[in-house]
Amino acid sequence: MKTQTQSRKKFLFVSRWGESLDIANTIYLEGHAVKLYIEDKASKEIGYGFVPKAAQWEKHVDWADVIVFDYTGYGKIASALRAKGKLVLGGTEYTDNLELDRNFGQAELKKHKIKVIPSKEFTTFNDAIHYIETHPSSYVLKPCGETQELKQLLFVGSDEEGLDVIRVLKAYEKSWGNNFGNFQLQRKVKGVEISIAAFFNGNEFIYPINITFEHKKLFPKELGVSTGEMGTSMFWVKDSPIFEATLLKFQHTLAKHHFIGHIDINCIVNGNGIYPLEFTSRFGYPQVLIQRAGINEPIGELFYKLVTKQKFKINTKKGFQVGAFIVVPPFPYDDKKTFNLFSKDAVVVFKKNGKEGVHPMHLKKVNDEWLITGNTGIAVLVTGVGNTMKDAQKMMYNRIHNVIINNGYYRTDIGDRWTEDSDKLWSWGLL
Numbered sequence: 001m002k003t004q005t006q007s008r009k010k011f012l013f014v015s016r017w018g019e020s021l022d023i024a025n026t027i028y029l030e031g032h033a034v035k036l037y038i039e040d041k042a043s044k045e046i047g048y049g050f051v052p053k054a055a056q057w058e059k060h061v062d063w064a065d066v067i068v069f070d071y072t073g074y075g076k077i078a079s080a081l082r083a084k085g086k087l088v089l090g091g092t093e094y095t096d097n098l099e100l101d102r103n104f105g106q107a108e109l110k111k112h113k114i115k116v117i118p119s120k121e122f123t124t125f126n127d128a129i130h131y132i133e134t135h136p137s138s139y140v141l142k143p144c145g146e147t148q149e150l151k152q153l154l155f156v157g158s159d160e161e162g163l164d165v166i167r168v169l170k171a172y173e174k175s176w177g178n179n180f181g182n183f184q185l186q187r188k189v190k191g192v193e194i195s196i197a198a199f200f201n202g203n204e205f206i207y208p209i210n211i212t213f214e215h216k217k218l219f220p221k222e223l224g225v226s227t228g229e230m231g232t233s234m235f236w237v238k239d240s241p242i243f244e245a246t247l248l249k250f251q252h253t254l255a256k257h258h259f260i261g262h263i264d265i266n267c268i269v270n271g272n273g274i275y276p277l278e279f280t281s282r283f284g285y286p287q288v289l290i291q292r293a294g295i296n297e298p299i300g301e302l303f304y305k306l307v308t309k310q311k312f313k314i315n316t317k318k319g320f321q322v323g324a325f326i327v328v329p330p331f332p333y334d335d336k337k338t339f340n341l342f343s344k345d346a347v348v349v350f351k352k353n354g355k356e357g358v359h360p361m362h363l364k365k366v367n368d369e370w371l372i373t374g375n376t377g378i379a380v381l382v383t384g385v386g387n388t389m390k391d392a393q394k395m396m397y398n399r400i401h402n403v404i405i406n407n408g409y410y411r412t413d414i415g416d417r418w419t420e421d422s423d424k425l426w427s428w429g430l431l
Contacts, residue, residue: 009300010066012061020070020288021051023289024068038053069089070283103184128185129166132185137187140186194211198243206311207239210291213415215413220411233389235294235320242274260307296317319388320386321384322393323382325379334375346405349405363380
């Protein structure tokens with residue numbers, strides 16, 4: 001059922017993998033016209049039945065009032081369209097490089113007088129192994145370039161001598177040979193992992209800002225393989241010492257590059273300070289979908305205010321927002337045979353007639369049924385909100401129990417870390 005907005009706009013979504021379906025669908029239901037283009041071949045079916053699709057986005061540039069690029073890598077195109085007078089939400093070449101080139105991102109942090117964790121880039125596994133042997137310590141192994149999209153390749157070591165990272169490097173050498181590309185070894189710092197995110201309107205940051213805690217491992221209690229993400233907890237604040245020490249220092253630079261969009265910096269913080277790890281200079285997934293659960297104004301209007309460079313405050317909920325993915329085999333791996341066997345076209349069933357807080361991910365809609373498509377096995381994201389973290393978790397898990405997906409799995413502890421993390425952050429003066 002569509003609701004009428006004050007003025008109907010035309011939104012063209014240019015999507016890498018279809019991750020922004022939920023946002024496009026929400027804007028469509030708000031009464032705007034929407035077209036969704038998906039670049040990745042295996043993801044083309046995502047969104048059918050939810051929103052009108054476009055086979056070639058370039059044909060619809062003149063049609064669109066607002067063009068949204070939902071991933072990094074489109075910066076050059078986005079800037080060229082802005083230069084022609086189009087209203088564009090998305091990156092620039094500069095912000096693409098912040099995320100995609102780890103060395104550039106680290107160099108920019110130093111340039112903006114922000115302290116970073118020592119790291120070193122390697123092109124061969126043997127050089128990296130030799131380096132650990134001569135500088136024993138615990139390390140984080142981070143792929144660069146295209147392999148960084150494969151989140152399960154990121155490895156966080158725990159051995160003080162770095163022996164576990166050496167074992168992983170040897171395994172990668174066997175399986176990848178010379179096709180792995182460049183990678184970084186970063187000294188491991190203990191503390192609380194936290195992300196600071198904000199929208200930027202081309203001139204300045206828009207408040208409030210968003211504080212996010214990601215849960216990256218497949219199983220509860222941070223066990224198992226890294227997935228990119230299984231769920232997230234968050235809240236909105238009007239100021240933050242971590243924001244002031246990191247992102248805020250980039251305000252002038254982002255304005256100089258005419259960036260309009262969303263940017264996030266992931267940090268490790270402890271009693272000794274704030275250590276930025278990496279940028280996400282686009283929407284985060286599922287971050288932006290959980291943010292939507294905490295925003296009280298229509299998303300279409302919020303985006304329009306950003307691209308027209310208006311200065312405003314986002315109307316956000318107090319308290320906490322949480323979200324958890326329900327996934328199916330072969331997630332988090334890429335295995336077409338398993339996906340086709342167990343998951344393709346599986347139906348998302350709702351016990352009671354309520355889809356509130358259930359966000360479609362890699363789905364299509366046929367005869368009003370939600371079916372899983374794509375090839376990665378991310379079915380839905382389920383969100384909850386509340387004045388306390390416990391309230392938000394309770395709402396989310398009640399909603400999850402209303403969803404039946406054959407072979408579906410999810411984490412049962414999203415948000416649990418907050419109890420301990422918040423105590424530490426208060427004691428360090430970072431909340």
